[in-house]
Amino acid sequence: MVEQNEYAKIIIKGNEYEFPLIVGSEDEISIDFRKFRSTTNNIITYDPGYGNTGSCISNITFIDGEKGILRYRGYPIEQLAENSTFEEVCYLLIYGELPSKSEFQKFKSTLNYHDLIHEDMKKFFEGFPPNAHPMAVLSTMISSLSTYYPYNGDDQLDLQIIRLLAKVNTLAAFAYKKSIGQPYIYPRNDLSYIGDFLHMMFAVPSEPYHVNPVVERVLDKLLILHADHEQNCSASTVRMVGSSQGGIYSAIAAGVSALWGPLHGGANQAVIEMLKMIQKDNNDVDKYVKKAKDKNSSFRLMGFGHRVYKNFDPRATILKKAAEEVLNELGIQDPLLDIAQKLENVALSDEYFIDRKLYPNVDFYSGIIYRALGIPENMFTVMFSIGRLPGWIAQWKESRMDPDFKIHRPRQIYNGPNIRNYIPVSDRI
Ligand SMILES: CC(C)(COP(=O)(O)OP(=O)(O)OC[C@H]1O[C@@H](n2cnc3c(N)ncnc32)[C@H](O)[C@@H]1OP(=O)(O)O)[C@@H](O)C(=O)NCCC(=O)NCCS
Numbered sequence: 001m002v003e004q005n006e007y008a009k010i011i012i013k014g015n016e017y018e019f020p021l022i023v024g025s026e027d028e029i030s031i032d033f034r035k036f037r038s039t040t041n042n043i044i045t046y047d048p049g050y051g052n053t054g055s056c057i058s059n060i061t062f063i064d065g066e067k068g069i070l071r072y073r074g075y076p077i078e079q080l081a082e083n084s085t086f087e088e089v090c091y092l093l094i095y096g097e098l099p100s101k102s103e104f105q106k107f108k109s110t111l112n113y114h115d116l117i118h119e120d121m122k123k124f125f126e127g128f129p130p131n132a133h134p135m136a137v138l139s140t141m142i143s144s145l146s147t148y149y150p151y152n153g154d155d156q157l158d159l160q161i162i163r164l165l166a167k168v169n170t171l172a173a174f175a176y177k178k179s180i181g182q183p184y185i186y187p188r189n190d191l192s193y194i195g196d197f198l199h200m201m202f203a204v205p206s207e208p209y210h211v212n213p214v215v216e217r218v219l220d221k222l223l224i225l226h227a228d229h230e231q232n233c234s235a236s237t238v239r240m241v242g243s244s245q246g247g248i249y250s251a252i253a254a255g256v257s258a259l260w261g262p263l264h265g266g267a268n269q270a271v272i273e274m275l276k277m278i279q280k281d282n283n284d285v286d287k288y289v290k291k292a293k294d295k296n297s298s299f300r301l302m303g304f305g306h307r308v309y310k311n312f313d314p315r316a317t318i319l320k321k322a323a324e325e326v327l328n329e330l331g332i333q334d335p336l337l338d339i340a341q342k343l344e345n346v347a348l349s350d351e352y353f354i355d356r357k358l359y360p361n362v363d364f365y366s367g368i369i370y371r372a373l374g375i376p377e378n379m380f381t382v383m384f385s386i387g388r389l390p391g392w393i394a395q396w397k398e399s400r401m402d403p404d405f406k407i408h409r410p411r412q413i414y415n416g417p418n419i420r421n422y423i424p425v426s427d428r429i
Pocket of ligand 1: 262263264265267292293299300301302303304305306307308356358361362363
């Protein structure tokens with residue numbers, strides 16, 4: 001962070017105030033409003049949805065939505081998706097640098113060592129109804145980690161982080177096995193993080209399971225693309241909950257719940273549901289594009305638009321290519337991919353979408369890849385959660401280590417009734 005000797009001047013009701021500018025390492029300028037309320041005699045800023053508000057100073061992820069740039073700790077997403085692994089990206093996001101060979105070896109074996117869950121935790125799974133959504137199960141199970149592995153202060157931080165990373169894979173796979181009535185498959189330490197997840201998801205005790213390297217690689221790529229996205233709804237939730245200085249598990253469980261909604265991580269499932277709906281309706285793409293533009297309809301093209309990216313989402317560009325490649329390599333013909341491509345072409349040449357800078361986002365093609373890998377729709381957002389976990393952890397850790405750390409407590413503009421006297425119910429009409 002560079003603090004400039006430059007100021008923003010604000011005139012309110014004839015009084016002039018000066019506030020310093022803060023410039024980030026990528027020259028992003030902001031006005032330092034930390035002393036705004038105290039200087040201006042209780043005036044506050046109004047910014048619902050926080051679209052203009054920097055809630056923290058962060059070293060983790062840089063996004064330039066206009067230019068379609070996404071970098072983790074300075075490394076372009078394209079290079080990481082092409083050359084790195086999800087495990088390495090976890091290390092990078094959480095510890096700030098790429099690991100040395102020995103650091104990476106140690107990190108991987110520690111993750112392996114902690115991937116089992118306490119046997120009694122399996123009983124929780126028995127208590128959920130068979131059709132429980134795996135996101136609800138995942139959030140609950142992450143929360144319940146604090147009962148088995150209680151938070152004993154920040155000196156155990158690294159252990160907590162490793163446990164979380166290692167066990168979420170197992171919890172997610174067990175949630176899936178429970179939902180389809182198959183026996184739980186225990187983790188295997190000879191497999192990679194992703195390979196082991198696939199094995200716990202798809203192996204059955206009665207026959208050997210071999211991890212398909214094509215599937216492993218594309219899933220690795222997908223999770224790398226999801227690993228962090230600076231101050232989005234779920235990361236901000238994690239920071240918000242963490243700001244009361246509770247344990248990491250409760251903050252991450254809250255992040256999972258925030259991610260679940262269709263305007264955030266739930267969009268990948270919503271995309272596939274939308275494509276199926278179009279397929280059922282004689283592949284009538286034009287009808288749905290028209291509906292998305294109709295102001296009397298609440299229908300939106302799922303997987304289109306982004307609060308930050310206003311030209312293209314770099315993750316969607318990588319995933320579009322990956323979707324075509326993986327379907328090709330696995331010899332799968334998915335009619336939903338054809339519909340998605342047609343929908344993208346129609347929308348991208350339509351004035352409504354051009355004017356509003358609405359482009360496919362990361363969720364548009366990720367569902368098609370998950371389908372090709374055999375991952376069921378209700379697990380899509382769980383996959384996103386596994387991918388986003390290192391980002392949430394890095395955001396939580398950074399916030400906890402911040403010397404300016406404060407409990408999050410926004411203000412409001414009250415616009416309700418003015419003071420009035422209570423009337424006993426017997427006197428009311
Ligand atoms: C992601 C999203 C929530 C971003 O929202 P936002 O930045 O707050 O944008 P707004 O909701 O203000 O939308 C701006 C305009 O574009 C329109 N718009 C936004 N996304 C749209 C979509 N997917 N389909 C049709 N119209 C859309 C809005 O109706 C609005 O039109 P208006 O200016 O005429 O009122 C939004 O684009 C959306 O709902 N997308 C679909 C869900 C999705 O894919 N989410 C995953 C995000 S990774």
